[in-house]
Amino acid sequence: MKIDFFSALSRPEYECLEFHDEIKLEHQQQIIPADERLRHDLDNWVQEHLTHLFPEKLQALKVLVDTSAQVGEYFYAHCSHETKLVMAITTLILFASDDDTLLSPEERNRLSSFSCNDGYSPPDASPWTAVLTHGLQLGAEYFGSQDPLVGSLSANAIRGFTEACTIEYRMEQGDLPLHLTTHGKPHPSSEWCAAEAFPGYLRSMSGISFHYIPPIFKYSRTEEVPSPYWLGVAPVVRNFIDYTNDLLSYPKEVLDGEIRNYLLLATRAGRVAGRSSRFGSKLWTFRDTFCETLENVQNIVFALDRAFTSYMPADNNAPEDNNKTQDDPNAQLAAKCWFSFRQNFISFHLESKRIVCTKAQAH
Secondary structure, X not given: OOOOHHHHHOOHHHHHHOOOOOOOOOOOOOOOXXXXXXXXXXXXXXXXXXXXXXXXXXXXHHHHHHHHHHHHHHHOOOOOHHHHHHHHHHHHHHHHHOOOXXXXXXXXXXXXXXXXXXXXXXXXXXXXXXXXXXXXXXXXXXXXXXXXXXXXXXXXXXXXXXXXXXXXXXXHOOOOOHHHOOOOOOOOOOOOOHHHHHHHHHHHHHOOHHHHOHHHXXXXXXXXXXXXXXXXXXXXXXXXXXXXXXXXXXXXXXXXXXXXXXXXXXXXXXXXXXXXXXXXXXXXOHHHHHHXXXXXXXXXXXXXXXXXXXXXXXXXXXXXXXXXXXXXXHHHHXXXXXXXXXXXXXXXXXXXHHHHHHHHXXX
């Protein structure tokens, strides 16, 4: 049954969400136990590749290692040890690349050259970009072991992520894109504002979502759901990952002082565009963005559930006969993989120690 989020958020108690640039400040799900083998192998990799780079920041590194292990344990509970380990390692590299407690401002700014350098293969610019290259190659090789296209999707997502890190770092320094710096005036909703596309564009890269999609369907190095069974809905799976993360990790980001997250950036873009609020005669506020994102996630989940259970024909000779998907093992496996990932992705955000700590701070 669909929930009317607009009506729910129209109640007076949600007026506290009517802000834009300023921050004013029991669940039921599956709890997955720690995978000791995964954590042992991840720790060994960290000892070999990372510990010597951060000798005075081992506690901060340990926090990221634990979160990355949880990603492998939760997101890919249905997959093999190797899939979990590859994703834990690459997640750790990506999390660390966007963490100012580990990387210096100079190192974070140097990420801007990573994708550019990758295009013409100069020497590694720094020890950390060498680690990034290792992560990119690890993901591309593993996920491309059966289909090079899938490996390319993973590698390009990592390249895009480094570009997003650079954009976000510059915005943190006050360097907002010009078209997001001035609020507009209300105008007809039929008019389209080019600046409104920017938050979604940045989010599609900063979420590294396409790196997290191939392993959903790759049980092991030799067993996977062929890409034609999921590639057609991959953009919507990406939106599920991004928007759900935005909703469930937003409190952590606020308490950590991250003011350039997607929800706030989308609110700013809506105001720049002069969009009118759905909750009264004023410009767009966070309340509108929050409601819109809730509605988007709900519609996305319903659409993906239908796609994986009904819209995947078993063969090219009967594209309209959806019932035949019940006889296609790949279609059945794709559906099982999606449902496992969907539930455990949400569970991760509710059980993650980073977010649990945030809850404690909030109280």
